[in-house]
Amino acid sequence: MPNLQGIRRRIRSVKNMRQITKAMKLVSASKLARAQSRITAARPYSVKLREMLSNLASRAGEYQHPLMEVRGDEHYLVVLITSDKGLCGAFNTYLLKTALQFVKDNPNKKIEFLCIGRKARDFVRRRNISIVNEYVGLVSKTINYTEGSKIGEEIIKLFTEEVEGNSRPDKVFILYNEFKSAIQQNQVFNQILPLASLNQGEVDYKLAASATDYIYEQPPADILSRLLPHYVETQIFTALLDSVAAEHGARMSAMDSASKNATEVINKLTLGMNRVRQAAITREIIEVVSGAAAL
C-alpha cells in the first residue's frame, strides 16, 4: 500500500509542473499573437511580388537566368527550418522524419543540409549528414528582413557560383512548418531552385492574361533578373516567419494539453490519497473498537 506522504509529495510536484506548463502556454500565446501579426503583415509583399513576376514572365519571352538553370539530378541541398527549443509537441518530429525519409529515398544522391534551428542541426549532425551552414538562435528572436535575405543570398550563391573541387547543388529544397492557424501547422516541402521555367507552374495564366500592356521603363528581362533573386529571398524570409508563428502555435497547444494532463494526474492522485487516508482511519477505528471489545 502506498504511503500517504509519498502521494502528497507527488501531488505537489505535479502541481508545480502544471504551473510551469501553464505559464509556458501563456507566454507562447502572447508570442504567437506577435508572430502571427508579423506573418500576416508580410504576406502582401510576397503576393504582390509573385503577381509582378507572373506578369513580367509572360512578356519576357524565352528568358534564361542563372537561377533557372536546370542541371543534373545528383546533388541536393535541403534548407531545413525547425525550432531552437523543444516542448512544442510534434512540431519538429515530423519535419525531421520527412528529412530522414528524403535522405533514405535518395541513397545515390549527394544531399546536404542548411540547418536553421538547433533541433535541425543536432538531428542532422547526429546522423553524420553533411551540413553546409547552420543558424542556431535565429528563430528564437525577432527576425528582420535583412537576416532573412542574407540566408537567401547565401543559397543563391551556393546554387550559382562554382567552387573548385566542389559541385554545386542541382536542386534546392525547403522544408518547414507553415502557419495555418493557432492549432494547425502544415508541413511544406518545396523545391525553390532552380525556379521552375517561368512559363509553367509559377505563372498564373489568368493573372498574366488580364494584365494590361505595361510601359517598361527598363527592358522586362532586366527587371526580371532583379526580381528573381529577390523572390527567392522573400520566400526564405516568409518561410522563417511562418515557422516561428507555427512553432509558438504548436507550443501553445502542446503546453495546453500538458496542463490538462497534469490536472488529470492530480485528480487521480488525490482520489488515491483519500482512499489511503480513509483506509488508515477505518483501520484505526477497528483497532480501537476491537480493543474495547476485548476488555
Added chain:
Amino acid sequence: MAKLKLEIITPERVLLSQEVTEVQIPTLNGEVGILPGHTSLISQLAVAGILKYKDEGKERIAVVGSGFVEVFADKVTILSSLAEKPEDINIESARRELEAAERTLKSAEKDLDVNVTDALAKVERATVRVQAAQNK
C-alpha cells in the same frame, strides 16, 4: 477629383496604403510623376530616393529604395525592402550611419576588399535618410 491608391509594401509590413492625388517616384531612369489615369507602367526604383505624394494639397514624403513600382490608372504599388516614413527615422543615428558609410567609401580607395558599388549605395541611402529626417 480622381484619386490614386498608393501602397508602399515592405517585406515586413504594409507601410502605407492611402488615397492620394499625386505621386512622384524616384526610379532608376529618374523621377516620375504620376497623376490619376496614368498608363500602366512597371519600373525599378532608384537605389535610394525620396517619394513624394500629395493628399489634399499637403505634400508628404517617404524614403524608398531598391525595389519595384507598378502603376495602374487608379493604383500605384511600391515594393521596396528599404521603405521608411520620415517620422520613423532617428536623425542622430541616420547621421552616424552616413558618416560610417562615407568612411567605408573612402577606405575603398586603398582597400581592394571593399565593394565600391555597395559602399556607394550605402552612402546614397544614408544621405536620403538624413534629408528625409530633416524635412519631416
